Amino acid sequence: MRDDESFGLGLKNQTVSLATPNSLWHDAYEQEAEAIRDALGDMAIDIQHVGSTAIPNIKAKPIIDIMVGIRHFADGLACVGAMESIGYDYAGTDIVPDDHIFGRGIKGETRTHLVHVVEYQGSHWNRMLAFRNALRAKPELARAYEQLKVGLADTHAQSRAEYTKSKHDFIDKVVADAGLT
DSSP: OOOGGGGTOOEETTOOOOBOOOTHHHHHHHHHHHHHHHHHGGGOSEEEEESGGGSTTSOBOSOEEEEEEESSGGGGGGGHHHHHHTTOEEEESSSSTTOEEEEESSTTTEESEEEEEEETTSHHHHHHHHHHHHHHHOHHHHHHHHHHHHHHHHHTTTOHHHHHHHTHHHHHHHHHHTTOO
16 A cells, blocks of 8 residues: 655645655655556556656655656546546646646645656657656756746745746756757
């Protein structure tokens, strides 16, 4: 059984608070990826740890972001039952285009995990990996991102949507510098 509290995970819905980097976040990802792999079987072509908890030594919201690559975006609906069987709620595709979003935590209260089911090697897949890989490869870029996030977390502590929206220009620039648009 997964024990989110032992990994230091959980954030009240809609709020923003950054946590000190936690070496256990990688273990939390590995444990969750195994559960997702078991639930989805061959529907999941690849599973990746993304988001700030995947970047060493930077502050992050204590929520594990996981990206699951599937053959075709439309196949994401076929994942709903399997994801629900391991405790995820389906949030739909309205929040982020080309992204089936699933959340786990205490429904309506906290989130511990977000799973992004996207087309494997599609534009969303490539964009998320390019951003993560650039921050992992360039510690100075990761620090700049962390500084931006700290300021935004103070400004948008009660609006996760505004916090996320305010990071777009930085993310777009990093992805463009990586050769993706």
